[in-house]
Amino acid sequence: MPVRARNYRDLKNPFTPQKIFSDDQVNALHENALRVLGELGLKVLLPEARKLYKAAGALVDEATEMVRIGPEIVAEALKTAPSEFTLRGGAPEFDVRFHPDALVFFPGAGCPNATDRLRGRRPGSMRDFSELCRIVDGFDVMHTQNAVVEPQDIPAHVRHYATMRHQLLNSQKVPFVFSRGRAQVEDCFEMIRIWRGLSEEAFRADPFTKTIINTNSPRQLDRPMARGIIDHARWGQMTVVTPFCMLGAMAPVTVAGALSLQHAEALAGIVLNQLASPGAPVMYGNFASNVDLKSGAPAFGTPEHVRATIGSGQMARHIGLTWRSAAGCAGNANDAQAAHETEISCWAAVLAGATLIVHSAGWMEGGLTLGYEKLVTDMEMVQIFAELCTSCPADEAALAFEAIKEVQPGGHFFGAGHTLERFHTAFYEPQSWDLSNYGTWSENGAKTADERATQVWQERLAAHADPPFDPVRLELLDAFISRRTAEGGAPPGN
């Protein structure tokens, strides 16, 4: 039986980017952000970062650690920040191209907990990290690895060895590095160089990994984050600067106000990155939604979330950079609410023209938990977006006049030659959706999507095979980890 051809890599966003603000309003937001940077400034906790800003002409008050950045410094950074670059995977087919039309998906990440229907909700462990690495690896539409869960059973000073080792051994996709201090970051860079067989020079020439920098909104950049920006820039690795601007909490309650703050903070991070190394691969980042009126907890998939996302796309295009958005979900179960939240927010990101959509599968409880079953059910959504990136034929064969002629009025096309030639490959086939009728579905146990998804991830996990590797490199990698562990590892720091 013929198999449907899929190409879920190197996607181009098929939709026209949407707008919530007029061009004048976008200018006003940009100017407002520049005013925040120039008049109010940011508190920057890392002395080395303040030094870089100061050398570029920013007004730095060492006593208060406040840095005021003039518009000309921002303009200069935006001249050197690249609008496209390519992340290098373990083989060319795992490279990920970032450019203004690209559509890149990362799985949910950074979750302290994991959950699945067999084992329940628990603090994330190395077993979870490793399983999820392998499950994610099997989905082409997940374009890189990510720090899916926090393996809390591994001590913090050696945790990065374990997580990087798994990302490298289980997958050829680009791994993720947390910016938890220079020592951890440089350890991870060294592990990648060993595993990929790269000289320091070759590693510096291309991004082989990426980090996400969250500012401490409002208007603060802490030490490990500032250090991460500088170190990734100097090593030529990819940095995403993502302020964390929840409306009414860490940012103004209005979308325009929150995006002004987000824009100011993102620009500050991008400036630092370009000051550390002009031309370093850097992306604009967005994480802005409202909080629940009752509890103050983050909400996702709301009208304000959609607007903040679409507005962020306008701001990123205004400065000409690729940019990161995210899907989101506050739901505690893999149910209708969780699906609506993730769908709405992911559509917002796609329609906002996001280059990169993080947390696109598996992320729930506002990021506190990575759900195995939610990873599977969300994957249908992501794959459907990927399917929509291909073109829709309208040539003579597709117009099907002869088939329409062949089938009599009131008849059907099931047996038409035109149908039979295409039937096995014509349609996307969801894995976790049950399209049988109510009777059949009931006879099969009336399973919900959440229940069916368990089998899917179990099968995916069982089917996974680690990519082949050079045993010498594994020896070198493990020797490096042993030596560094013996030296005391690298506690999170700055």
Place this chain on the structure above:
Amino acid sequence: MPVRARNYRDLKNPFTPQKIFSDDQVNALHENALRVLGELGLKVLLPEARKLYKAAGALVDEATEMVRIGPEIVAEALKTAPSEFTLRGGAPEFDVRFHPDALVFFPGAGCPNATDRLRGRRPGSMRDFSELCRIVDGFDVMHTQNAVVEPQDIPAHVRHYATMRHQLLNSQKVPFVFSRGRAQVEDCFEMIRIWRGLSEEAFRADPFTKTIINTNSPRQLDRPMARGIIDHARWGQMTVVTPFCMLGAMAPVTVAGALSLQHAEALAGIVLNQLASPGAPVMYGNFASNVDLKSGAPAFGTPEHVRATIGSGQMARHIGLTWRSAAGCAGNANDAQAAHETEISCWAAVLAGATLIVHSAGWMEGGLTLGYEKLVTDMEMVQIFAELCTSCPADEAALAFEAIKEVQPGGHFFGAGHTLERFHTAFYEPQSWDLSNYGTWSENGAKTADERATQVWQERLAAHADPPFDPVRLELLDAFISRRTAEGGAPPGN
């Protein structure tokens, strides 16, 4: 406490209509459809309809009942078909304006079964119809009443009296009429005239109700449907011509082929409508998705469904008419699958620039069942779309420079004046979503969205009050129903 202002009526679609076909391809589809109409023709089962087509110059073969319609006949009909009109409700605030930028939502309809968590899945009854009428009435974002479920406990020859009576008594929103033969249609028209106090002339001057016409794809128009087109046109009531073109089943397996057939059939219906009464309010309709590869059952929310929907918008705009699309869901439970299907298909309809989105809430099992809980969980989605139809301020107050200045680096905006002034009305508040954290959610019984939705519809139903009415009109209405029932009612026919 201030209450958030809502206006969920008279919505304008905030998004740019999307494209899957180039303008040349749209032309090619249109030409292909004209070729289907002119060279192959449609089987039209109603003699009166064939007569109308023939009088306009179509080639009619009475032996085979085939009607071939030339492009000049189509062009003539498109000249008189209106691109905007207003449905009249029981009061001006229940009027529904149809125009190319409008966004109108109808609830799920036509379902033979109903389901809810308390009473389980069962054949639709008059109790279900009546309850759902009242629940739908309470949601402003549901712009009309609809034939939500089929009350199978009422004999078919008097069923339309009961359903129309409930729609009129329970709500001031525009009711729906099934085209199940002239006698039923004219009974319903008479009931509306009695209840609304309209002369025949006043009734003819404006549409006070609407019907959906499904062609028997491929290329067939049956007797009750053709009769419904003619009768609604002659009485000036709204008609939507919606071919039922499932890819690979009743239509070619390709999107371009299925939309060619859909376009041909929709044009044939619109032509008949305009021949019966030039200028009658008529809409283009779309219902096209793929079928499941395994079972032949309809699928919804798939890539092919999204494409067929967006392509339909291009075809409707090509001929300059308002048009009807739909959300869809094949799922048998109100779970993550069902939510994804409905979200994806509803986004497709919104992005396709649909004027009217039918089945936007509660519709499941491919239309076999109306779910009370699904009605509630889908309603969040529809209300969020409605919220997105309002503008997003970016004036000085919204830009919030002073608030950003007031809050110290690393602080929060919870207590800022700017936040407090707006907090209670700033955000949309979902009714069926639980945004509490995992601990609180677990303590409250770890209820899924489906479980929580039960309480919402129960409260909505309990809170419903029928609109005030003139007791004389109720007497007249009931006298009419008694007389017609005594006369034998009106069995479905043509």
